[in-house]
Amino acid sequence: MKQQLITAAFLTLIAPALLQSCGGNNAPQAEAPTAEQANPSATTPANGETGTLEIRANGEDFVREGFTTKDGWEISFDHVYVTLADVTAYQTDPPFNSEAGTEIQATQEVSVSEPKTVDLAEGETDADPVLVDTVEAPAGRYNALSWRMVSANSGPADGYPLVMQGTATKDGETINFNLRLNQELAFTCGDFVGDDRKGILEPGDTTDLEATFHFDHLFGDGDAPPDDEINTGALGFDPLAALAQNGELDADTAELEQNMSADDYNTLLGILPSLGHVGEGHCQETQLTT
Amino acid sequence: MKPRLMILLGLLSVLGVQSRAIAHGVEINYQTTEAIAINATYDTGEPMAEAQVIVYAPDDPSTPWMTGTTDEQGRFLFAPDRAQSGNWEVAVRQAGHGEILSIPVDGEAASETEQAPAPSSETAAVEQTAGRANNLDALSPLQKGVMGGAVLWGFIGTALFFARGKK
Known part of the structure; x- marks a missing residue:
């Protein structure tokens, strides 16, 4: 009888414990984050309080200082014209992740009204990124940015969203190039990633946001190992140099398509959507890639 | 990259x-x-x-x-x-x-x-x-039901065990 009593007591006590243990091994149920979990101070506009938001464009040191391509060409830019339109800064909740394939959910947004053409090569090597425009904006946390690259309506880049002018030198050979690309692009980006934080606008204060362009994606980086992805995926300058005549290369997209190999031209097209960044942060390109 | x-x-x-x-x-x-x-x-x-x-x-x-x-x-x-x-x-x-x-x-x-x-x-x-x-909220309704039934069965079984008397 004593043994039976122990057995009964054991079953009574151990069964619930075993069942609960099984339950504990189950994956907890997924639960989407709620708006209340977000930091209200980071996304809620201040009541009627505004500041100044500077929208800047940056071609980084590659454009201002020049660089060596993956195939050994020393590139020096005289001008890199980009024409930006519909530049919009957002306060988003939840924070926008450009790689999640989701839409921006903005609680506040401000835009630059007119298309602007800027020269990314403008200024000294230590110059600040080029100012596109300033807008009066409600205070808050601007953690997303979008813009389109459209054809300029006038000026040196008339008819093109992107114009690159400069010289390329290698082994005593110098090529003056003027590349005019007419692919229109649209970038949607999340928070800036870099040495500093950007887009945190206090009332009465000034802060900036930056549209960054990574031209090393196009030409590669001679300072990086050949097997680095920045080089394995880049076009380099050799395919363009092959089109030069008497040290001159003046070509638009149609001429590049006509004279480059199909592989090289497709490589060029495939790289363009990766030009746009926010600092080191990646963007979603929504026009050429769709 | x-x-x-x-x-x-x-x-x-x-x-x-x-x-x-x-x-x-x-x-x-x-x-x-x-x-x-x-x-x-x-x-x-x-x-x-x-x-x-x-x-x-x-x-x-x-x-x-x-x-x-x-x-x-x-x-x-x-x-x-x-x-x-x-x-x-x-x-x-x-x-x-x-x-x-x-x-x-x-x-x-x-x-x-x-x-x-x-x-x-x-x-x-x-x-x-x-x-x-490791808490009850993590259990499914079925698990909770089975667990409750097991506890109840344990009490009943124990009570019957003592109530049967000596043979």
Whole structure:
């Protein structure tokens, strides 16, 4: 009888414990984050309080200082014209992740009204990124940015969203190039990633946001190992140099398509959507890639 | 090359003992806390080894709350201040490549798994696994019913056992 009593007591006590243990091994149920979990101070506009938001464009040191391509060409830019339109800064909740394939959910947004053409090569090597425009904006946390690259309506880049002018030198050979690309692009980006934080606008204060362009994606980086992805995926300058005549290369997209190999031209097209960044942060390109 | 950040929120037991006071004695205490584990890789799968990590707290997103570097496997661990609920942001940067991820942290310990939208080959993913799943809320209704029935059966069986008398 004593043994039976122990057995009964054991079953009574151990069964619930075993069942609960099984339950504990189950994956907890997924639960989407709620708006209340977000930091209200980071996304809620201040009541009627505004500041100044500077929208800047940056071609980084590659454009201002020049660089060596993956195939050994020393590139020096005289001008890199980009024409930006519909530049919009957002306060988003939840924070926008450009790689999640989701839409921006903005609680506040401000835009630059007119298309602007800027020269990314403008200024000294230590110059600040080029100012596109300033807008009066409600205070808050601007953690997303979008813009389109459209054809300029006038000026040196008339008819093109992107114009690159400069010289390329290698082994005593110098090529003056003027590349005019007419692919229109649209970038949607999340928070800036870099040495500093950007887009945190206090009332009465000034802060900036930056549209960054990574031209090393196009030409590669001679300072990086050949097997680095920045080089394995880049076009380099050799395919363009092959089109030069008497040290001159003046070509638009149609001429590049006509004279480059199909592989090289497709490589060029495939790289363009990766030009746009926010600092080191990646963007979603929504026009050429769709 | 795009970075990918995996985040694992888990319960950590920081192991320690309290030693007796002796000459040059060392006192080690322990506490249990929840931590966020970062796993940073490039989209090629290569770990972001020894990459710079910057953590920003919700109350002051301008100032780094913590800085550090990932290990050889691209991992980094930190325990957020639970008094600061909201979006904790973690930036991982290396050689011109970087990504920043926002991690919603509730002030109270949560028992949940959270999965970001299905990651593509170039999508940063966020995964939070349970820190404290060992409670009744984590059980399904069926499990709770079976468990209740087992308890009831135990009481009835025990009562019948004693009520049957000696043969």
